[in-house]
Amino acid sequence: MPELPEVEVVRSGLERWAVGRRITDARVLDTRSVRRHDGGAGHFEQALDGALISGAVRRGKYLWLLLDTPGSDAPGPFPGTALLAHLGMSGQLLMEDPSATDEKHLKVRLSLSPSPGKPDELRFVDQRIFGGLSVTSMVPTLDGLPGGLGSEAPLLPQEVSGIARDLLDPHFDPDAVHDVLHRRKSTVKRSLLDQNLLSGVGNIYADEALWAARLHGERPTNTLRRPETLRLLEAARDVMERALAAGGTSFDSLYVNVNGASGYFSRSLNAYGREGEPCLRCAAEGRQTLIRRASFMNRSSYFCPKCQPVPRKR
DNA sequence: CCCCAGCCCTGGCGGC
DNA sequence: TGCCGCCAGGGCTGGG
Numbered sequence: 001m002p003e004l005p006e007v008e009v010v011r012s013g014l015e016r017w018a019v020g021r022r023i024t025d026a027r028v029l030d031t032r033s034v035r036r037h038d039g040g041a042g043h044f045e046q047a048l049d050g051a052l053i054s055g056a057v058r059r060g061k062y063l064w065l066l067l068d069t070p071g072s073d074a075p076g077p078f079p080g081t082a083l084l085a086h087l088g089m090s091g092q093l094l095m096e097d098p099s100a101t102d103e104k105h106l107k108v109r110l111s112l113s114p115s116p117g118k119p120d121e122l123r124f125v126d127q128r129i130f131g132g133l134s135v136t137s138m139v140p141t142l143d144g145l146p147g148g149l150g151s152e153a154p155l156l157p158q159e160v161s162g163i164a165r166d167l168l169d170p171h172f173d174p175d176a177v178h179d180v181l182h183r184r185k186s187t188v189k190r191s192l193l194d195q196n197l198l199s200g201v202g203n204i205y206a207d208e209a210l211w212a213a214r215l216h217g218e219r220p221t222n223t224l225r226r227p228e229t230l231r232l233l234e235a236a237r238d239v240m241e242r243a244l245a246a247g248g249t250s251f252d253s254l255y256v257n258v259n260g261a262s263g264y265f266s267r268s269l270n271a272y273g274r275e276g277e278p279c280l281r282c283a284a285e286g287r288q289t290l291i292r293r294a295s296f297m298n299r300s301s302y303f304c305p306k307c308q309p310v311p312r313k314r
Numbered sequence: 315c316c317c318c319a320g321c322c323c324t325g326g327c328g329g330c
Numbered sequence: 331t332g333c334c335g336c337c338a339g340g341g342c343t344g345g346g
Contacts, residue, residue, distance in 0.1 A: 032322090090323090
């Protein structure tokens with residue numbers, strides 16, 4: 001289940017292996033993987049044909065390849081287009097030699113212009129088809145700041161324009177997030193997962209960040225004090241940075257990075273998935289407390305009832 | 315503004 | 331042994 005660190009691993013891989021090369025052929029093998037593309041699979045293929053990949057950019061869990069398309073105006077104020085990708089639950093972007101056997105769930109194949117020492121195919125593989133690709137137009141960012149990591153241009157794919165900056169973005173503003181939270185009538189975990197407030201945090205890292213910051217996910221946001229918000233955001237950033245340093249965390253064996261190496265990292269999580277197991281912080285302090293699981297938005301939340309006390313009903 | 319249910323989808327797994 | 335139903339996940343839509 002790729003979350004932000006895994007997507008960043010993919011982005012940096014694409015920057016190294018795909019940027020500067022031209023797409024010489026695009027083939028959609030399963031139209032469901034391009035269902036969000038306006039105009040259908042044929043148009044998707046046509047839009048990529050001959051395009052030069054000039055950058056690899058990410059915001060939250062969205063990543064995109066900047067395209068210079070032949071026949072369009074030369075680089076300049078014209079925003080251009082991008083190949084936008086979301087990996088969903090099980091998406092992979094793999095650089096492969098064309099002779100490599102097709103993956104069972106191969107959905108899209110892009111042939112790239114030859115480049116010494118680099119594989120010539122970029123493949124999109126996706127078992128569960130929650131992810132997808134589309135070719136989309138770029139629009140200006142509202143704040144005039146760079147659209148994401150990997151580009152200084154103040155531009156974003158149109159679909160990403162409503163997605164907030166993520167915790168690894170140099171322009172992320174924690175104080176502004178606190179101000180919104182304090183005004184908002186909601187709860188902390190729900191807001192952590194709100195991609196319009198901050199992006200890139202999924203269910204796993206939300207639980208890990210809450211555990212690290214000793215906050216309960218049902219805590220009303222309007223009771224948060226600024227230091228608590230900053231502690232929580234810092235914890236979330238820290239969890240993601242550590243995962244990124246390790247090459248991307250995932251305990252889903254489906255996930256592999258852009259070079260095909262598994263991003264699996266067997267570091268034990270502190271909260272997520274640990275129902276009935278001891279809270280490690282409590283154990284270190286000489287207590288035995290068991291991690292609890294609760295239903296949340298058709299998913300699960302894991303927390304320590306001692307370090308993360310359930311807020312009183314108001 | 316906020317919340318929730320439902321949908322997209324596959325395959326692993328538990329239960330019978 | 332096989333079949334069925336449940337579960338996991340993010341993002342989006344539409345309705346309350």
